[in-house]
Amino acid sequence: MATNKNALIRYRTIDKCLQNRSRKWTLDDLIQSCSDALYEYEGKDSYVSKRTVQLDIQVMRSDKLGYNAPIIVYGRKYYSYEDENYSITDIPITSIDMEILTESVEMLSQFKDFSLFSELNGVIQKLEDKIHRESKSLTPIIHMEKNEGLKGLQHLDTLYQAILKRVALKLKYNSFKSRKPNEFVFLGYILKEFNNRWFLVGKKLEGRNIMNLALDRIEQIDFDLSIEYDIEGFDADSYYKNTFGATVLADKQLIEIVMNVDRTNAPYVITKPIHTSQTLLSRNEDGSITISLCVHHNYEIERLILGFGPGMTILKPTRLRRRIKSELRKALEQYEV
Numbered sequence: 304m305a306t307n308k309n310a311l312i313r314y315r316t317i318d319k320c321l322q323n324r325s326r327k328w329t330l331d332d333l334i335q336s337c338s339d340a341l342y343e344y345e346g347k348d349s350y351v352s353k354r355t356v357q358l359d360i361q362v363m364r365s366d367k368l369g370y371n372a373p374i375i376v377y378g379r380k381y382y383s384y385e386d387e388n389y390s391i392t393d394i395p396i397t398s399i400d401m402e403i404l405t406e407s408v409e410m411l412s413q414f415k416d417f418s419l420f421s422e423l424n425g426v427i428q429k430l431e432d433k434i435h436r437e438s439k440s441l442t443p444i445i446h447m448e449k450n451e452g453l454k455g456l457q458h459l460d461t462l463y464q465a466i467l468k469r470v471a472l473k474l475k476y477n478s479f480k481s482r483k484p485n486e487f488v489f490l491g492y493i494l495k496e497f498n499n500r501w502f503l504v505g506k507k508l509e510g511r512n513i514m515n516l517a518l519d520r521i522e523q524i525d526f527d528l529s530i531e532y533d534i535e536g537f538d539a540d541s542y543y544k545n546t547f548g549a550t551v552l553a554d555k556q557l558i559e560i561v562m563n564v565d566r567t568n569a570p571y572v573i574t575k576p577i578h579t580s581q582t583l584l585s586r587n588e589d590g591s592i593t594i595s596l597c598v599h600h601n602y603e604i605e606r607l608i609l610g611f612g613p614g615m616t617i618l619k620p621t622r623l624r625r626r627i628k629s630e631l632r633k634a635l636e637q638y639e640v
Contacts, residue, residue, distance in 0.1 A: 309341060313351065313359050314370075316340040318391045320382075321374065327381045330356065363391065455501060455518030459494065462503055462524070466491040471508065471530035475523035476516055484522050490532045493539050497549040497603070504539075513542070515549050547578050547596075548603025558600045561618040566590025568614040577607065593618070605630070 316337050320328050334356050341349040360382070363372040373385040465472055472491055477484040488508035495502040495515060502515040508530065545557055561584070564572050569592045573583070580597040587593065598604055600623060608615055608627055617624040 309349075310359065310362075312340050312344060313337045313356070314363060314368075314391060317356070317359060317363065318372075321384045322390055324383065324387060327378075328383065329380050330382065333360075333382060453499065453519065455521060458518050458521055458524060459501065462491060462494060462518070465526065466493065466505075469532055469534075471527040471532060473525040473527050474516070474521055477520050477522055478517075479520070488527055488530065489516070490530075490534075492534045492537050495539075495543075495549055500549075502549050504542075505534075513537070513551070515551075545580070545597065545599055546601065547598045547607065548601060550599070550601040550603060552599040552601055556600050557597065558620055558623065560596045560598065560604075560620070560623060562594060562596075562608070563587075563616045563618060564592050564594060564611070565614045568611060609634075 317333055320333055320336050330353065334351055334353060337351040337356060337359075338349060341351065360374055362368060363370045364374050365371070370391050372391060373389055374382060375385045376382055462472070464470075472489045473486070474489050475484045475486050489503070489505055490508060491503050491505040492513070493504045495504050501518040503518060503521070504513065504515045506513050542551060545554075546552075566589060569590065572581075572594065573592065577594075578596050578598050580595075582595045584593040584595055596604075605623075605626065608617065609630055612631075617627050
């Protein structure tokens with residue numbers, strides 16, 4: 304059990320003792336009660352030292368945890384609360400606490416569709432209720448990107464559980480390139496998120512290549528419990544090492560991209576590198592920078608480059624430079640109609 308959790312158990316135990324005014328509490332009594340409480344939680348003897356309980360009382364008396372507990376000593380050996388109605392469990396939540404709780408609940412709630420977090424549901428609901436009762440006017444400080452209309456999110460937990468338990472999936476999948484859905488058995492490895500979209504990464508039962516399936520294109524999920532599989536040898540970090548986005552290509556499609564980024568966009572690219580392979584080649588007199596990347600030439604990297612518009616210029620390779628030039632020319636033609 305973590306040390307900080309042990310300390311919390313001791314604080315709560317001392318608090319309960321001092322609230323019980325039907326008996327007198329010596330330091331030895333508090334030590335024994337804390338030891339008994341830790342034994343109850345850990346299932347083994349856990350003697351608490353005199354020094355530990357003395358420090359606990361000091362912490363409770365202080366503002367370190369916001370308790371400011373009115374602990375007094377009378378008769379030179381008995382401990383009690385000066386205020387008989389005091390308890391550390393009744394401390395009002397400060398405005399700072401409220402802000403932290405509000406943002407924490409908002410972030411945790413975004414994972415409500417994962418059964419991995421199901422045990423937190425009760426805690427989240429209690430926090431939400433406490434926040435609602437304490438304040439109804441707080442506005443979020445942290446705003447995270449989300450898309451409530453995104454399709455396929457209902458599959459997240461089902462796929463997560465299937466991967467966790469190594470259960471083969473029988474999918475009905477309709478890719479953007481297919482006229483009708485295809486049905487096949489799929490062995491899931493991981494769930495991948497990119498640009499607020501989710502993908503199932505793995506391979507078909509009879510396939511050799513790893514592939515990713517967009518969750519919003521999955522129409523039906525079933526299981527084949529007769530198939531056993533493992534994913535030994537697959538490492539997500541290594542697999543995506545040379546890729547920007549979700550589409551991993553063959554090594555022959557790995558290219559070095561050298562590009563110029565204008566002075567307006569340079570700070571953004573420097574402070575938030577496009578890819579781990581990003582290298583700063585030069586800072587130019589006009590405030591622009593020249594950088595290089597070593598990534599697969601996939602759809603996602605093209606979309607990123609085009610998104611910078613005139614702020615980014617591809618210097619090499621020639622093939623990619625021509626490709627981006629052609630796409631920009633087509634875009635310009637749309638505005639000349």
